[in-house]
Amino acid sequence: MILPLGALALLVSSFTADASYPGVAVAITRGDEVVAVRGFGHDSSGAPVTEHTKMAIASVSKAFTALAVRQLADAGEIDLDRPVFDSRVTPRQLLAHTSGISDRALPEKSLAQPDSPAQAVDRARDVLREARPDGRFRYTNTNYHLAARLVEEASGEEFNSYLDKHVFGPLGMTETVAITVTPRDLPPDYRKGHGYAYGFSVPLTEPDRFVAGSDGIVTTAADMAKWLAAQPELAPRDGMGWQEDPQGRLRHSGIWFTGTAGQLLTGSGYGIAVLSNSGVTLGNEGTYALENAIADLLDGKAPPPPSSYRLGIDLVLAALTVLSLGLCVRALRRPRRFARAWQVLRIVPLGLLLASPAVLGLLHGGGRDITFFQLAHYSLPLVVWLGVSSVMNISVAVVRWRR
Known part of the structure; x- marks a missing residue:
């Protein structure tokens, strides 16, 4: 041919x-x-x-x-x-x-x-x-x-x-x-x-x-x-x-x-x-x-x-980052009373961030190993979203605990 x-x-x-x-x-x-x-x-x-x-x-x-x-x-x-x-x-x-x-x-x-x-x-x-x-x-x-x-x-x-x-x-x-x-x-x-x-x-x-x-x-x-x-x-x-x-x-x-x-x-x-x-x-x-x-x-x-879903996935993660930032800023500016026990849920994004290399390895690699630094190479938008969400949610939790 x-x-x-x-x-x-x-x-x-x-x-x-x-x-x-x-x-x-x-x-x-x-x-x-x-x-x-x-x-x-x-x-x-x-x-x-x-x-x-x-x-x-x-x-x-x-x-x-x-x-x-x-x-x-x-x-x-x-x-x-x-x-x-x-x-x-x-x-x-x-x-x-x-x-x-x-x-x-x-x-x-x-x-x-x-x-x-x-x-x-x-x-x-x-x-x-x-x-x-x-x-x-x-x-x-x-x-x-x-x-x-x-x-x-x-x-x-x-x-x-x-x-x-x-x-x-x-x-x-x-x-x-x-x-x-x-x-x-x-x-x-x-x-x-x-x-x-x-x-x-x-x-x-x-x-x-x-x-x-x-x-x-x-x-x-x-x-x-x-x-x-x-x-x-x-x-x-x-x-x-x-x-x-x-x-x-x-x-x-x-x-x-x-x-x-x-x-x-x-x-x-x-x-x-x-x-x-x-x-x-x-x-x-x-x-x-x-x-x-x-x-x-x-x-x-x-x-x-x-x-390719490459750009679409990153745009979704970017939207989630902006949404997380906006919701947490709103929560800081308009604090409401919540039971302190519920504020523990604010650490969930941090837990996901810390666990993400292991979770990603299980979901996409059948148990493959990846470091956190390598994860940032693999998907910086994912790390940014979880990082921003972690920092903002912990900030909200601390402010509400103190109030």
Whole structure:
């Protein structure tokens, strides 16, 4: 099929405009042939995004880690079904997220961040001893932090160096690097991604996080095209590093707080990669919908119209902030007598504010870990609303108690 590049440009542009993505890059392959590689929009410096613009692919990196483990297993250096790290957990279970480890057991973002895969193993020692693999899927970056250390132990090479020598190099991915800690290790030609609030995209620095093995690859659309074109030969096995969607297609999404990405292998033989320099927020859970729309276009179907709720959610939160402020100012100016016991309810917004990282992790991530600082990256309007409501309600409660 000859891809209608004009239709692709119109599709991507409509999605980026609707979801307020400043910049997007797309790579499309069919079999081992590259069909299209294009950039859209701009980076945080204002320069146009091209096929050579470096962007984070976040958890799409897990597919590369899984390939590294597979290479060493094929060479006889790793036994996928033999427990590792003095635990009951096998490499296969780590790669499939069935190790028994979860963010609840080890809150990987809230704890002190390691500086190497070896330190990540040390941090997880107690959890590893207690882990009981039961076949249940529990997604956590920790599994792939540990997988990175497996690569180091089996190869005798530092993890990022192994990827460069045995994965990126052979595939010709000369614009790709793997890092250990954000933002410290980001390459000098990487431009900041963006946060989003109240309709505005703002350049932001990615929070300090350990990302080796889990979500530490920075690459370009041009290099992702080479990666996708190699998949027929690499033939992803057992779904390790990939996930099956409801249509039976292999894919994986990636989210940073300042960027999102995704890759998709369709049943019709296409490979699709989308890289965006806009972070995950309420109403923007990544590039999943855009990948699906591109797949529809390639298969001759009419893609659904874009439908981002990003701005709508922030406007609702802004209205709630103004309403909370107005009601509390009115209550301060026209105090009425209430039973003191009822004033205890004024601390509810503060309780919600303090509990919001845990609640959000349960509602949107199945128990995923997030810090309060990262929550502010994820949804500043939510934090502002709860913060304003907390301060104003406590002020009203104090005034009425004193009166």
